[in-house]
Amino acid sequence: MSTNTTTPADDDDIDKNVSSPVSSPVNSPVNSPVSSPVSSPINSPIARRKSSLTPPRPSKLSLRSLGDKKNARGTPTGGGGSGNNNFGSSRSSHHSRISIGSTGSATSAATGSNNPITNDIKLNILVHDKLPKVQKYNQFQRWKGNFLTKFDSYLCESGTIPAKIASEKLQTTLEVCLQRSIVLLKHIDNGDLSVTTGKKTVKASLSLKEFCNSLDACRNELQQSIPATKSDERRSKYTKFQIGSALIHSSFPQYIAMKQLEDSVQTISTLTxxxxxxxxxxxxxxxxxxxxxxxxxxxxxxVMADLDLYDIMMKCVEFFHQPPDNNDESDCGSEEITIFIQRYNAQKGQQQQQSENDDAAVLKTVKVDVDENETIANTVSSFVLEELGVPKNENKLTIRYGKDDDIVIQNPNKATLRDLGIDNGDVLTVEQQCIDITIHRKTTTDGKPIKGGKVGDVKIKISIEPMATLKELKIKIAESLSPFDVDDDDGSEGNIVDDQILFLVSPSNSSSKGYNGNNKSNSSSNNKSIELSDNDKSCADYGIIMGAVLDLKFPIKENAPDAIVNEEDEPIIIVDTKYGTMFSINHKEAITKGVVTPVSMNDALIFQEITTKEIDIERLKKSMLESPNLKVKPALVIEKMKIEDYDPSGAKDVQNMWGVSLKKTNKVKRGTEIFFVDLQTKSIGVLDRNKLLEMKFITVVQITDQNDKLIETLEEGERDQQRYDYYVRGIRTIFGIEYANH
Incomplete structure (x- = not known):
């Protein structure tokens, strides 16, 4: 939490741990992890409104008031004084707050995730939404009881008594010092301690000494009463939250006393x-x-501000001396509460697996301030339904509440929020009457069945709300698909939700004649279908009604050769730019033969030879692109190689394999790099050619041409064109080599 403060010039002496994150000691007062706002149903942040500090009310504990009035001497007495005083105000006029929300919400810099007010939505609403609206004594006492009941449930009981003792000791110390300040001020009034005459009697000197000793005890007690570190918490046997709770229980008389004493100190400082x-x-x-x-x-x-207790403290001070008002009982008979209303979502499990942006599309929540005696039906008003995207004329609604939305409200026209025990931060869910639709698995791409399937043989029955989004419908479909419905040939083994392609068949096609499985998207004037592409649109937006029929298919994916289609079997590709060839080897064989060396036995896919340096990767990429025979460079015309280096039979073999014409050139530039590309982990590593030759992992073959010139190539080079093309596609993807436009 950020705060705007006015601090003394040499504020460096203040405890450095004030702004550090709060941490619980070994015996943490927080019983269990506080439910995070991330997991709450609230999708929009709750704005913490700024408010001016309520000025403290005058106290009867001292002759000096907390106001900005002047005393008999004409000296300012409030807020630490003004004019040519020796130190500034202890606090500025207001504190700024941050907003909290669901994912990634900002939290107090000082308290972090340990602060129940930050993490508990009910406490958050009580402090930042309800407290500023409290205007009367009885209303505040009710608010305070509700707050402390919830707040104390997060605190360990073992620290309650020590914290209470510490707060009482602080109060006693402050009151003793206040009494001594009164005695000292009388000596000053009588001229026994005068800066004008220089008079300083023995009694006045003794009174000054006693006051200073008592003030030092107050300073020390203030410092010791609020633990700043873990060791301080272990010593005091309570935490900042527990001392804060004890102060709220007593309504902060300590703050009133310390401010009155501060006024006395200011007055004594000025008069001397x-x-x-x-x-x-x-x-x-x-x-x-x-x-x-x-x-x-x-x-x-x-510290009170960092703990989010400052506004509570000021409200306690405001009502400290105000007696109960018998006339405001009616105001305490009911109160306004803040709840959340959302559309019912049956896919909460799937929802947690989606991204944050996807969640926002799946589930919408409305924040509502309403009287606790309001009926459920009036609470879920037409305005709220409109905000949720539910039609106003929708009469058949089911309203749920409870931790898992498992409690259905039977009589929403009579039941009130208070009757059901619904409190701040609770959630009501609105469920529309579902419609039944049929999903036909699209088993054809061009009119022919996919491997092993019969046309139209998969039917899925779905019940869903009319206002459910297309994204929600896809999630329901994914849940309903069995493993036998997922056909690898059409790519449905990927993201089974996002990869779905849905087509709406007109309802007339599913009425009398039924669905014959031969419908094609936009292929017939008598049997048209519409592709559904916007995940944020609702079923009603697309005209999906009771009994509607939808076609389902998945995008066709280009498969690799059968021998290496499984990602677990993806090989390591050895690329040799010197000889313009490549071949594959599996991981186990590469490790066994010593081609690559695992960094750890626990992870056999991370090798010592892997490089992540951009300069190395760019060098290897450039070497590949400059090697014409590798065919990695996506070009329409392949650079010719000189033919005199090969005999006629060798040239013919090369031409048959690569599909290139060989002719004489004056100069050939070749790289000498040999490296590997792991298609499974997408890693790249540099290899030692001499080491590979010594272990006989690669074999250089010499070919003699008609001019008796010897040309070298690798015997292990891949000869299967389909496999070779597959390797090239994988390498291009890993190196980010774009395909040429034909």
Whole structure:
């Protein structure tokens, strides 16, 4: 949480741990992980509104008030004083807050995920939505009871008593110091301690000493009462959250006392110094003590703000001296609560597996402020239904609530939110009457059945809400498909939700004659179908009604040769740019023969030879593209090679294999790199040619041409054109080589 504060000039002495993340000690007061907003049904962030600090009400504990009035001496007494005082205000006029939401929501920099107010949506609503609206005493007492019941449920009971003792000790110390400040101020009023006359009686000096000793005890108690580190929490046996709870239970009289004492300190500081003549009754240590106390008051306010308790503290101060008002009982009879209403979603399990953007399309939530005595029917008003995308004239609705939406509200016209125990942050779900549709698995691409399938032999019955999106429909279809319905030949083994292609067949096609399985998309004037492509549109938007029929198919994918279609069997490709050839080897054989060396026995797919350096990868890529016989470069015309290096039979073999014409050239440029490309892990590694030759992993074959010149090539080079093309496609993909436009 970020806060706007006005701090003293030398604020470096304040505890450095104030802004550090809160961490629980070994015996953490947080019983269990707080439910994160990420897993809550709220899709839109809850804005934390800024509000001015409520000025503290005057206290009867002291002769000095907290207001900005002037006392009999004409000295400002509120907010730490004004004018030529020796230190600034302990707190600015307001604190800014951040917003929390579902995924990736910002959290307080100081409290992190340990803060129940940040993580619990009910507490968050109570503090940031409901508290600013509290105007009367009885209303606040009810609010405070609801807050503490929920807040204390996150805290370990073992720290409750130590925290209460610490808060009471702080209060006692502050009140003792306040009494001594009153005695000291009387001496100053009587002239026994005067900066003008220089008079300083023994009693006045003793009173000043006692006050300073007591003020130092207050400073120390303020510092010790709020643990800043784990070791402090272990020492004090409670955490910041537990001391915060204890202070709320007592309505923060400690804050009132420390602010009154701060006013007294300011008054004493002003009356004991003559700035014009540079005379001072107090010594340097006493002046520094006054400053340190003010810093601890400022630190206390900072911690309360970081814990998200500052506004609660100010509201407690506002009602501290206000007696109960018997006339506002009616206001406490009911209260406004904030709940969330969403469309019913039967695919919550699938929803969690989708991305954040997909979730937003699948499920929409509306935040509603409503009286707790309102009926469920009135709560789910036409306005809310419109926001959810439900037609206003939809009468057949089912309303659910509960942790898993498992409780159906039987009489929404009479049942109220309060009757059902629905509280801040709870969720109501609205479910429309479902329509029944039929999905036919599209088993043809060009009128012919796919391998092993019969036309129209797969039928799927789906029940779904009319306002469900196409994305939700696809999820339901994916759930209904059995393993036997998933045909590898049409690519449905990929993303079974996103890869679906749906076509709406007009309802008349499914009425009397039924579906014959031979429907084609937009292929016949009597039997047209419409492709459904927008995942955000609803079934109603597409005209899908009760009894509608949809065709389903998956995109056709280009398969690799049968021997290497399984990704687990994807080979390692050895690429030799010197001889312009390549061949494959499986992982186990490559490791056994010592071609590659695994980094760890626990991961046999990460090799020491792998390189991730861009300069190495670019060098290998350039070497491949400059090697004409590799055919990696996507060109329409292949560079010719000189023919005098081969005898007639060798040239013919090369021409048959590569489909190129060989002729004499004056100069040939070739790289000398040999490396591997792992089609399974998409990794690239440089190999040692001499090592491969020594272990006889590669064999150089010499061919003699008519001019008795010897040309070298690898005996292991791949001769199967289909396999070779497959290797080239994989290498192009890994290196990011784009295909040429024909």
């Amino acid at each position: 110094m003559d700035q014009e003549n540079n005379d001072d009754v107090l010594d340097k240590q006493q002046r520094e003590l006054f400053l340190h106390y003010q810093k601890q008051v400022s630190r206390f306010c900072d």
